[in-house]
Amino acid sequence: MNSSMKTDDSGDKSEFVANLNVFRQIEFFSGVSIEVMKLFAFLCQRQFYQKGDFIFRQDDDDGCSYYILSGKVKLVLNAGGKEHSIREYGAESYFGALSLVTPMVKQFSLIAIQDTVCMVMSRKAFSKVVDQFPDIHVTIARSIGKRLLQAERKCIHEFELKERDELKNLLGISLI
Amino acid sequence: MNLKNKTANLETPIVKKPLTSWIFDGNMKLQIILVIIILLTVAIRVVPLEMQKRIVNEAINLRKLNLLAVYSGIYLGSVVLASALKLVINVIQTRISQKATAQMRKQLYHHILNMPLTFFRNTQPGTVVNSLINELTIPGNFVGMAVAVPLTNIVTLIAFFAYLMVLNPILAIISFSIYPVMLYIIPRLQKYVNRDNKKRVNSSRKLSSKIVESISGIHEVQANGAFEIENNKFDTIVDYLMKIRIKWSIFKFAIKVVSNFFINLGPFFIFIVGGYLAIKGQLGLGALVAFLSAQEKLYDPWKELIEFYQVYQDGSINYYKTMNYFDVEIENELVPRGREPYDLDVSINVENMSLKTEEGIKLLSNVSLSIAPGEHIALVGFSGSGKSSLALCLAQLYKYTSGHATIGGKEICELTKADITKNMGLVSQSPFIFDGTIKENLMYSYTALHGEECVFNGECEPELDRLVHVLQQSGLFVDVLRFGLNTIVEGQEEKFIPIIIKMRENFQKEFEDSVSEWIEFFDENQFLFYASIADNIIFGSPVFDTFKNENLVKNKFFLKFLDHADLTRPLLTLGKEIADQTVSILKNITHDNMFFEQSPIKLEEFEKYEDLVRNIKNKNLHEINKQQGISLLELALRFSPGKHRIAAIPEFLTNLILEGRYMFRERIKQEDPHAVAFFRSDQYIHSQTIFNNILFGVVKTTNPGAQEKINQFMVALLIGEDFLEKMIEIGMNFKVGTQGNKLSGGQRQKLAIARTFFKSPPIMILDEATSALDNNSQKRIQSVLSRQWKGKSTLIAVVHRLDIVKEYDKIAFLKAGKIAEMGTYDELMEKKGYFYELINENR
CATH class of the missing domain: 1.20.5 (Single alpha-helices involved in coiled-coils or other helix-helix interfaces)
Structure with a gap:
């Protein structure tokens, strides 16, 4: 696999297993059973963002949540015609859980300030899992x-x- | 518009036509010819009888050979002629019945398409399908038989009756006395047949509806695993239909049996009465025998008449049940009589307009508004406020129940469909896309307006520039470009191959560095993570079917090669890991296609692999049988490490596969040099899309931002090569699937908007036309509307996203079927009423 997409160097572990380990650390999902986590880990996708790329944009309903595996990002708010930098986040930050639950327009933009790899989960995938485990x-x-x-x-x-x-x-x- | 065809049949709607009217309607000539031929045939049938007599009496008695030859010749000729005429009768009869069925179908279909929308809310498509396809066959048969059968048989019966009367009047009257009895009994039995036939029609309809419903809802059925529910529903209807059909058939046979019984009673009476007379010496034995044999000739015509009677009964039931079902008044005529459709002055005036449902619920009450030509008005409000109803009333799709609504001073409900469609374009919230290409859909409204003749063979043929222009306006351009790039070249398009190869060189030259994170280029010295293991080994496109991915496990040469390349065992291990993991994740859940997108196991194979995993659980690889090994190998060969993240591929295996790639190439060159076309940077890959051919690789990422960038490079390249328009043309030939299923919701909406833009009507009605679009697409379309159409076309838009509402000249806020506020954006904001609140709520 391409070097930038790899976040841990244990080459023999599948991405699925790595994802599963990540999900178990996300606080938001604590209390969710292991079957469900497995499905999450199976359905989520890794994305690579170049420095300067938008991960999501303000006023867009992209329907996704993002977990930063590596890199650095910046949260930005456009208000009153100005761009406000809110704060920066590093690896292991998680964004957008509400977008999984309900259609919702993102209130901020998230921009990669280094090359960044995210684990992305979509509302569509999430709701498929919810259908199975209400x-x-x-x-x-x-x-x-x-x-x-x-x-x-x-x-x-x-x-x-x-x-x-x-x-x-x-x-x-x-x-x- | 083609006026001639559409004005025909304006007078009696098909649903009011009696079945008998079809007999002569348009068939007058054929029916007359038929009558003449039938009379001729009956007459000719007498000739052999006469010849028979003459051969015996004249030729044989007088021993005249030449007369024998002449009479036999005439005999033969008349038999041949009679058979030929019988054939002609059948041909004409078939023609009449098929023509009638076709006409009934066409006219009913034309009628149905024009029926009010309210009708379709309570009608399943299956009912319509069943009516058009099944129920009109028997009525058609009846029309074909209606003249020929009764005429032939009644004339024959009368002739025989006369003949029998001459032979012996008493016996003749006795043998005909059974017919009145039958005429009394059979219609009574037929009542039961009719009753069951009506039930049969009803349940056939239900059955067709059920089929259509479950097929159109197949997503939901499979997603919920609701097979049992649907199967039960279907089985119940089928069982009921079976019972009804059995009863129906039994009664039909009963009629036949009764009829046969009475006919067979005929000789019985003749024996009794005739026998008595003969014993008494009042009747010669010869006369009795002659009478009996003549009487037998009555059977066939009578049988045919009974059959005709049954067809007539079944036919009328099917016919009238069908016609009555669709006998709903058409609200608006298709085309105006005695004038061309109006070019309306497009000012719109609504006064006290109300819309009530049949149940008395008021969807709109006393709405009044006026819209000047070229003005843009937005209808806003909560769901259920009546904003869509108002738009649809103006589009004549709903008929308002009181008040007035006019376009250019003409009452909307009195205009014909042609007047409306000439002046108006509608984009509904979930637009319907027809099976066909993007181009056909794009031109749908335009073609409907100008007529197919003019568009395909005449002066209205659209220019490519204009098509491209509306694609850009609606934002569909990028999608169409994408479709073009994703085309697998075949036939005509192969002429582009050299250009594509040239673009490949330039793409790598110019963009290789910028996109290398997202693209895996084909490189014969690299393992490809985004290609399957099979593709990695073969590294080319198969020319022979035996080397296609799905056939590899059946290919002895390939299996032997895997052994020699030391690949079999590691691939089995990999296959086992994939199967184990997938089954462990998905074993206890209801299956959905989405879960299988990222797995080399297909949904329909899951059970097979579940069993396999169970069977080999505690076994080592050398203990599994051949079939199990093949199944695991199949998975491993399908596995693409970048796409299927369920298993990891160890590095030693990637090296082994690379080794294998070289070895495979050597071997196949000796064995079968033409079996595979290897990937080479100067060769076109026929199994791959244009896009992948230009890239000479595959895109790894699903990140929209990255894809966007790659697309931008690609567009730059296409522009540089002057190939952009060609690519759009290729893309417009993309087949959208039934109901546009291969398009996303957003693409469907963009296509529907583009199709209205292309028609460019003076009035546009957009009913939440951009609801499925992302913000940027919506903004682009809004700016096209404001820049290009303001002042040109009147626009009525039902708007649910408020960020674009500022662009409108006027905003009407609806609440509970009434216009609560109306004015410009600034006026309403200043007023601080409902609209102001709504805007603030959404901030």
Whole structure:
């Protein structure tokens, strides 16, 4: 296999086995059974992005989630006619889980700032697995709830620290 | 437009025509000829009888040889002539019946295509298929028989009756006395036949509908593994149909039996009465025998009449059941009478228009709006707000139930279809794409407007430039280019091969470095990860079938070669690993094609490999049997390491395969030098697409961004070689599959938009026409609409994505079937009403 697509050097291990190991580390999927993980690992695809390539674009529903296997990426927001660099991520970051669950337009762009390899899972593939194991929904809902709560706590913490009134608008998301 | 054909038959719709009207309708001449021939035949049939008499009385009695010769000649001639005429009668009869069936089918089909859309909501396509194909055959047969059979047989019966009356009036009356009894009993039996025939028609319809339903829903059936459900439904209908058909047939036979019974009673009465008379000396024995044999001649015509009666009964039931089913009033005539279709001034005015369903639900209530020529209006609102209904009412596809809607001052519901289609183009949300090529679909609306004659043989033949232009406008250009590039060259297109080889050289020269991450070039010294093991060994395209991938495991030469190249055992190991892994992942789930896209095992083979894995579980490779070995080898040869990630290929094996490639080449050159065409950079690879031939390699990535870049290089190359338009032309010959199944949802929508752009009508109605497109494609189409069509064509667009709505002159916000707000984008935003809220919600 081409050098840049290879992320671990154990040549005798199949990509499927490598993918499976990765999925077991993704926090979002913790609690999902091994049968399901196997299907995920089987159905996902590896993609290579050259430095400067868009991995996904703001306002597009690409219907995919991305796990960074190697390389470096930058999260970008276009707002008010300006481009804001939000932050950078390295390997082992995971993006776009919500896109698997529901049609959703990405609110940010993700750009490769080094040559990057991602493990990509599509909504189509994901829903095929859900058709087989409807219980996944519960696990996923838990993960989403957990994330929302974390985000809310972060906002509350920020609010406590700075006590700025305009931050009030951002509070309450965990009560959806 | 071809007016002549379409104005015919405007007077009585086919569904109102009585069955008997077909007998003479358009067949007058044939039927008259038939009557003449039948009378002639009946007359000629008498000649042999007369000759018989004369041969005995004159020729033989008077011992005149010349008379014997003459009479025998006439006898022979009349027999030959009678047979020839019988053949002519049959030919004419067949012609009449087939012509009638064909006419019924054509006219009914023309009628059905024009029926209101509401009808089709409750009608399965299968019912229509069944009606057109099966149910009109017997009525057609009836039409063919309608004159010939009764005429022949009734005339014959009368003739024989007269003859019998001459022989003996009493016996004649007795032998005919059974017929009134039959005329009483048979129609009563026929009632049961008819009852069951009606049931049969109904359940045949159900059966056809069921078949069409499950075939069109085959995706869903297979995805859900719902074979049992569908099989049960089908079996139930078939069983019911079987029972009905048995009953139907039994009653039909009962009629035949009754009829035969009474006919056989004939001689019985004659024996009794005739015998009595003979014993009493009132009837000569010879006369009795003559009478009996003459009476026997009644059977055949009577039998034929009964058969005709049955065909008539079955035929009318099938005919009227079919016609009544489709007897729904056509809302709009196809073409105007006595004038050409209007070129309408395209201002649209709607006043208090409402649309109510049959159940009384108001989909639109008191809608009023006016649209100036060339104005662009967007209809927005939540789903169920009536925005699509409004658009479809304006397109005459729904008939509004009250109020007015006019185009150029003419009431829409009073316009003919021709008026509407001349002035309007509609793109629906899930447009229908017909089986055929891209080009045929692209020209569909245009061809419908101008007529096939003019488009294919006349002055309306479109220029390639215009086709290319609309492809660009709709964004389908890239897709068509892709189809062109993915074509496997054959026939006519082979003339392009030298150019393609030249492009291959230039592509590698110019772009090799920029794309090497995404493309695996064919290189005889490299193992190809994105080709199957079989392709890696053969490294060429098979010329002989025995070297095609699927036949390799049956090819003794190849198997022997694998042994000699030390490849058999490692490939078996690999095959076993693939089978083990795949079965372990997929064993407990319902199968779907998607799961098998990335596996060398095909969906239909899964059970076979599941068994295989179980059988060889604890065995070593030397313990498995030959058939099991072949199955594993088959998997390994199909395995493509870059594509099937289920197993890894050890490095020693790739080296071994490379060695094998050289060895195979040597061997095949000695054994069968023409069996395989090896990949060489100066040779065209006939089994591969144009794209792969230009690349001289395969694309590894499925990443859209990377593919886009490769495409850009490819386009640059094509432009450089002045081959872009040719490639588009090749691409437009791409066959889209039934219902456009080989196209994506987005491509189907783009094709539908392109087909309307190509027609360029003065009014365009887009009913969520871009819903399946990505943002960029949608924006491109919107900008074409705004730049090129504003002021030229009136546009009514049902819009569900709000980012393009700013481009419209006017926006109507619908809520619960009413226009809640209307105005320009800025006006509505300022008003801070529903529209403002909707926009903010979507931000």
